[in-house]
Amino acid sequence: MNCRSSLACVAAIAATAISLHAQTPAAKSLNSRFLGYELNKFTRTAIGVTRQGTPIPAFVSKGDFDIELDRARVLLIGGLDGDTESIETTLAALEWFQHEFSASQFRERWLVSAVPCANPDGALTGTSDNQSGGDPTIGYPPNPKAYNDPRNPEAQYLWRWIGMHAPDIVVDLRGGGPHAVKSAPGGLNRSSQIAAGAATERTLSENDLAAALSSTPASGVAPIPAIQVTCGGRDGKSILMDLLRRFERNRMNVPSPARIELRNRVARSPLRVALQLEERYGNHLKTVMYQPALSLVARARLSDLTGNADHRTSVEKIVSPYVDGSQSPFGKRNSGSVLSGHLIFGELARATGNKAYIPLVKAAADYGFDAEGKAKESMPFHNEMSDAVFMSCPILAQAGVLTGDSKYFDLCLKHLKFMQNHCLRKDGIYRHSPLDEGAWGRGNGFPALGLAWTLSWLPEDFDGRYDILAAYRAHLGALARHQDPNGMWHQVVDHPESYREMTSTCMITFAMIRGIRNHWLNPEGFEPVVQRAWRAIKTRIANDGSLVDVCTGTGKQKNLRAYFDRAAILGPDERGGAMAFMVATEMAAWEKEKAGK
Numbered sequence: 001m002n003c004r005s006s007l008a009c010v011a012a013i014a015a016t017a018i019s020l021h022a023q024t025p026a027a028k029s030l031n032s033r034f035l036g037y038e039l040n041k042f043t044r045t046a047i048g049v050t051r052q053g054t055p056i057p058a059f060v061s062k063g064d065f066d067i068e069l070d071r072a073r074v075l076l077i078g079g080l081d082g083d084t085e086s087i088e089t090t091l092a093a094l095e096w097f098q099h100e101f102s103a104s105q106f107r108e109r110w111l112v113s114a115v116p117c118a119n120p121d122g123a124l125t126g127t128s129d130n131q132s133g134g135d136p137t138i139g140y141p142p143n144p145k146a147y148n149d150p151r152n153p154e155a156q157y158l159w160r161w162i163g164m165h166a167p168d169i170v171v172d173l174r175g176g177g178p179h180a181v182k183s184a185p186g187g188l189n190r191s192s193q194i195a196a197g198a199a200t201e202r203t204l205s206e207n208d209l210a211a212a213l214s215s216t217p218a219s220g221v222a223p224i225p226a227i228q229v230t231c232g233g234r235d236g237k238s239i240l241m242d243l244l245r246r247f248e249r250n251r252m253n254v255p256s257p258a259r260i261e262l263r264n265r266v267a268r269s270p271l272r273v274a275l276q277l278e279e280r281y282g283n284h285l286k287t288v289m290y291q292p293a294l295s296l297v298a299r300a301r302l303s304d305l306t307g308n309a310d311h312r313t314s315v316e317k318i319v320s321p322y323v324d325g326s327q328s329p330f331g332k333r334n335s336g337s338v339l340s341g342h343l344i345f346g347e348l349a350r351a352t353g354n355k356a357y358i359p360l361v362k363a364a365a366d367y368g369f370d371a372e373g374k375a376k377e378s379m380p381f382h383n384e385m386s387d388a389v390f391m392s393c394p395i396l397a398q399a400g401v402l403t404g405d406s407k408y409f410d411l412c413l414k415h416l417k418f419m420q421n422h423c424l425r426k427d428g429i430y431r432h433s434p435l436d437e438g439a440w441g442r443g444n445g446f447p448a449l450g451l452a453w454t455l456s457w458l459p460e461d462f463d464g465r466y467d468i469l470a471a472y473r474a475h476l477g478a479l480a481r482h483q484d485p486n487g488m489w490h491q492v493v494d495h496p497e498s499y500r501e502m503t504s505t506c507m508i509t510f511a512m513i514r515g516i517r518n519h520w521l522n523p524e525g526f527e528p529v530v531q532r533a534w535r536a537i538k539t540r541i542a543n544d545g546s547l548v549d550v551c552t553g554t555g556k557q558k559n560l561r562a563y564f565d566r567a568a569i570l571g572p573d574e575r576g577g578a579m580a581f582m583v584a585t586e587m588a589a590w591e592k593e594k595a596g597k
Contacts, residue, residue, distance in 0.1 A: 048157025082122030083175025092236030140212035163219025179232025184211030280545030336391030346398030365399035390450030428478030445507030487536030550576030
């Protein structure tokens, strides 16, 4: 098999399995020989996308999605050097492990997954040059500002994906020879022990992938034992069989530090997660914007969940300057973010019965009416972006309930239809704006969260309630079909090659939980979706409130590439923290209801 046919194999595997929208010749040249390529014990997915638009395919063992499953995990990385041999060796190793009788002795104790062609554009030329001026074989850990590196995004995608996959051992397969197993001096002892034996060289530099994984927490999780193996003309079966035997002979300790950390994160209760988030978020409202306001909403809810009134009392103290008039909630430049920031006042009004909050809610909702009190075509500040469903619909519903004036309900429905005309696609998900068809993740999270919040306030006898409920159900049904196998939703919802994004996943999951709790959604269909999502969310929330892959603030973009390239924040983030806090409290409330407490 020559280099081009080998890459066509990988492209065909990815494209036929998950309908990726690749634009490169490599991904389009689907060789019929490989259309029936069978690896049915693996989930076919992608870990990222190159600067040339080529998806980076992956085969994930189905057992890997069960983080508690008591088997050791091996992750094979092929083709990082662009060498055909390492790609073919990786695929052959997977086929052997899945199909052959000689692998059966290992299948009960091991899971094997792979990124068979980690540098697909480099594989077109058979070199590590990724055709964008980068070399993903070196430079680890990569620039933390993922995933918009104009030269070397492959390294960023690989680094963060491995961190969240959290295998017990990573094997970076390289072409050429002689055959050798290499580890980094000073790395995890397990890496050196695994590498010990014949044909071994410990010559990895610190910036090699295997060396960096062994010493540095990928995605901020924990180090992962890793080695580099040069194929040296050996077939994938013999290489993987020898490695598994060596791992067992050297009594490799599993799980890895990274997997232990993710298991510990998943083991936390929703309330525990919420209380940890409270340590970092929900402590100010310097300006009335949705980002800090939603954390305050979640923090106030902790009083109902814990029976401790101090949580809500602290929130009331924080917002008091806006209630007593010593500080204005509006600034010189207002926006939808400011209007939705007023949701905290509506939530406190309902929770406390304090009518002093009502004028603040009304002031925000009244932006939708002219000087004569006539409803405008829509709420202002929408910028033709799907975000505006959340920015305006819930505050209108709050105003209608708290003032008793149905004009707010009417405008709520009118505004929703206005935004649907601009942004709702025929497939049931939202383009972010009319500038491009891209279904940005948070651009779908906003309508999902917004309508769930709106329905929580709308009276049952409002004539337009059914239309809003139908829109909510249709949207969440469409979104459920795009959930990643690991439970997340993507930065671009219908592009699995885009990164798995935190805020959209939190918002969509919140909307589904709220729907199950209120009998708006069929629990049989949506509970499994929620459970997968919640587990994935917990893996991306560290005990100190640091988060993984929160898309930075995003206005309407002109093309798909621009959405791919929005920075994904690793660490603390006010927007991401707010959404995580919201879904944690919603999950805690649901669990409390199920327990009958």
